[in-house]
Amino acid sequence: MKKNTFSTKGLTKVYGEGRSAVHALRGVDLDIPEGEIVVLLGPSGSGKSTLLNIIGGLDRATEGDAFFQDQNLSQMTDKELTRYRRDHVGFVFQFYNLMPSLTAHENVELVTEIARDPMDPDEALAMVGLRERVDHFPAQLSGGEQQRVAIARAVAKNPTVLFCDEPTGALDSTTGRAVLNVLKDVNEKLGATVMIVTHAASQAAMADRVIHFADGAIREVVVNKNKLTPEEIDW
Amino acid sequence: MSPLDHKLLRDLWRMKGQAFAIGMVIAVGVGMLVMMTGLVTSLNETRAAYYERYRLAEVFAPVTRAPDRMAARLAAIQGVGAVEPRVVGGALIDLADFDLPVQAQAVSLPDLREPRLNDVFLTDGRMIDSDHSDEILLLQAFARAHDLRPGDRISATMNGARRSFRIVGLAQAPEFLYTTAPGELIPDDARFGVIWMSRSALAAAYDMDGAFNEALLSLSRGANEAAVLDAVDRILDPYGGTGAYPLADQPSNQLVSEEIGGLEAAAIGVPPIFLAVAAFLLYIVINRMVQSEREEIGLMKAFGYTNGEVGAHYFKLVLAIAIGGALAGCLMGIAGGRALIQVYVAYFKFPFLVFQLDPASFVTGVSVSILSASAGGLLVLRSVFALTPAAAMRAPAPADYSRTGAMGRTLNQWLDQPSRMVLRRITRQPGRMAGAMIGIACGMALSVSMITIYAGFDRTIDLTFNVMDRSDVTVSFTHAASEKTIFELRRMEGVTLVEPLRHVPAVLRNGLDTHRGVVSGLAPGARLGRALDSDLAEIPLEGGGIVLSTALATKLNIRPGDILTVEVREGRQPVLQIPVTAVAESLLGAPAYMDLAALNRALREPNRVSGAYLTIDEARATEIYTALQDMPTVAGVSLKSQAEIAFQTLMNTGAGAIRYVMGGIAFVITFGIVYNAARIAYAERSRDLASLRVIGFTKGEVAFVLLGELAIVTLVALPIGGVLGYYLSFGIAAGFSSELYQIPAIFDPASYGFAAMVVIGAAVASGWLVKRDIDRAELVSALKTRE
DSSP states (O other): OOOEEEEEEEEEESSSSSSEEEEEEEEEEEEEEEOOOEEEETTTTTTTTHHHHTTTTSSSSSSEEEEEEEGGGGGGGGHHHHHHHHHHHEEEOTTTOOOOSOHHHHHHHHHHTTTTOOOOOOHHHHHTOOOTTTOOGGSSHHHHHHHHHHHHHHHHTSSEEEEEEETTSSOOOOHHHHHHHHHHHHHHHOOOEEEEEEGGGGGGEEEEEEEEEETTTTEEEEOOOSOOOGGGGGO | OOHHHHHHHHHHTEEEEEOHHHHHHHHHHHHHHHHHHHHHHHHHHHHHHHHHTTTTOOOEEEEEEETHHHHHHTTTTTTTTEEEEEEEEEEEEEOOSSSSSSEEEEEOOOTTOOOOSSSEEEEEEEEOEEEEEEEEEEEEHHHHHHTOOOTEEEEEEEETTEEEEEEEEEEOOOOGGGGGOOOOOOOOOEEEEEEEHHHHHHHHHHTOOOOEEEEEEETTTTTOOHHHHHHHHHGGGGOOOOEEEGGGGGHHHHEEEEEEHHHHHHHHHHHHHHHHHHHHHHHHHHHHHHTTTHHHHHHHHHHHHOOOOOOOHHHHHHHHHHHHHHHHHHHHHHHHHHHHHHHHHHHHHHHSSOOOOOOHHHHHHHHHHHHHHHHHHHHHHHHHHHSSSHHHOOOOOOOOGGHHHHHHHHHTTTTHHHHHHHHOOOOOOOOHHHHHHHHHHHHHHHHHHHHHHHHHHHHHIIIIIIIIBHHHHHHEEEEETTTHHHHHHHHSSSSEEEEEEEEEEEEETTTEEEEEEEEEOTTTOOSSSSBBOTTEEEEOOOSSEEEEEHHHHHHHHHHSSSEEEEEETTTOOOOOEEEEEEEEEEEEEEOOEEEEHHHHHTTTTTTTTEEEEEEEOOHHHHHHHHHHHHHTTTEEEEHHHHHHHHHHHHHHGGGGGGGHHHHHHHHHHHHHHHHHHHHHHHHHHHHHHHHHHHOOOOOOHHHHHHHHHHHHHHHHHHHHHHHHHHHHHHHHHHHHOOSOOOOOOOOOOOHHHHHHHHHHHHHHHHHHHHHHHHHOOHHHOOOOOOO
């Protein structure tokens, strides 16, 4: 049996206090085996991004435990969380979040400079098919290209786990497919666990495991036996 | 190069406009500090070098008539280096271009050798030949004022005899940097001359063959000055010594010290105020700048950059601006100092310049800039670090305007949508508004305080020449004459009022604090020259007490009721103990007043006067001057109108002139503050403003939302800045006041109005610059740009 990359117990997140409190997560229990592509589905505000932020070490749970391998993220200090993100986690965001003042190559370097065992920035950019435009600034790149730079940046550190929050949310179908293909490659070539938050249900078809969210809780977990390639997905 | 350093450089380039504005504010603050301290250091060094090169004496010992052999006795005093006995005497020079004869001092130069002390610097012509008794050197400044050149002849009255002299050369001397006629306070090149003659010629004129009436002494290293002064007085006392005094009390040196001291006080007192305002502004701006980088900070943290690494990155950015500004400031300060020092070297009549900078001012300037910039950056970084990366990367939640609901309902019928946006932003983000408001208030305060200082200078002139001294002419006598002289003056045609006065040279002493000056005896009920209190009410002088000016009371650390020791330096030279009865407002000099009769009683010289205040009929002025010239007792005549012009010149060319430079700098800082406030407001809201344009607001309406806010903040800042400026003006006025003249911190409504105009002008100009950017902004890209 495969080991779990993540497991959570009673994970709860509350924003605000008193009457204006918002329960983003209401006691989530979850296991994610290593090396899988996991898609988290659900409407906005259902808690999927919040979960991603917590197990990605970007935010803290109000209650409950989240384990990465056998380390409890909930008990880590800020310093340890920083170490965890630096060594193990790659992020891809919906709006790419590239540094506008750095070129594509430099944006990737930003990560390789501090990672423990990075790949060459050029290699990472080659993986996402951006060998040509490495010296362009984000403003000179299309949305799809920017997202590919963001992915290159995320994978360049050889992450254990890759978090993607709506990675195709701002892209058309062709570009979106290309991006998903890159994610699939990363999963296959690097063995990284890839977690994708989306509300495009069709993308679940390429996942090993699909987790449905509603109202801050998991409604259903589906294990997908017949994975499709991104090209085969309905957009 | 690390990618973060690439980011640093490109960020700097992207924000170059704002970085430049911040850098300039720092530069101006630092530049002023460097310039002022450099100026003071250079002037002090130059003066010291000039004194040393021309061997200026360290002790001056006037005496009535001492035989030459006493010079050897003086030289034998322990601690005395060189001794130079000389002859000095008063003279009146007749000039074609002047109604009045001009007072002068004749000074001897040794025959056939260089003077051991008090050498002269020959600027034109040649030295005198002691074989020709009619050859003289003339003080260069005086010669210039009257267009006299080597080769010209002048006639002068010495010791009652009128003689003709040939000018062979023009000279400067460190002991005559400033020349002030006896009994006057304000130096004036045109109204007091110095004549150098050979010792033999001058001794003949003043009946001083084989004798001297002034000894100059230099001190050896480590000499005890007080002991030397005592010893000199003991030796010269039998010959009518009136008290040896040190260089510090020498009139010209005293004035130079006052002027440099005035600059120094301004250098110490004013730049820190400017620098503090610049530092505060820097703090606010850097704080906002880092705040706007919130998302990028969150992102870097998401990648696993530590707080230290992110902090170091922004610290470098802040440091680049602060150090850049501070270095530019140092360069500006050096350039400004070099330009200004030329003006002052000419003003002080130094024949050469020793330019020196004060390294401490660089260190202070640069470190204050770095500290305030880092404080601004680090404080906000701390608050960003306190957020989780997830929270930092989200745009901050929309500010909560819900609690303005009540206000909204009452105001809804009054205000349109944009006005409500302006009001709500101001009321709901009071912290940010307060930052901008305090910044602008500081600018207002700087402007107010500098402009009221201008008014303070005018007030000093007005009080001195129109309120305190109401005479037209002041006459001084050759010696303390009998009251009969006053009756003679009263009988003159065209003289409308005559008031006697007596000036007695004296050393005033209270414990260890001393002042070498003059006690003025005024007639009871005097109307022309008066002692006034701070409410400008006359202070009665009746009784035996003495009234001191504020400056003198402060210098001597004495209060009404205390007893002052007055060591008279005239006649029998009695030492008197006189109670201080009141403190008088005086903005010029450091006078001490007594009742004339009481003063004469204390001196046991009844019915004596040394001069008089006159009012005259302008139409008969020339006639009166001629008559005065013919009176043998009259040593000098000075016109108030000339004194006023001389004073104005002094304040506008000396230490006082720096106020215009400072005023200019205050304006630059004020503009910098207001412009930055407008820029920051625009940067914070560019996305909102673009959204407004997208939904159909016109450019004008959008500009109103932003500029309305700037307008309200500016208007609120004005009164607050006015109050701050009122208090600031006390500090700045103290910085400009010297022993020679005092500058009052006054409340002058016109100054406040003018300062408000300056700030509003800066706000309008800034608003216009920002409005231009709003008009030019491309909607789509503005919506896309991050905050």
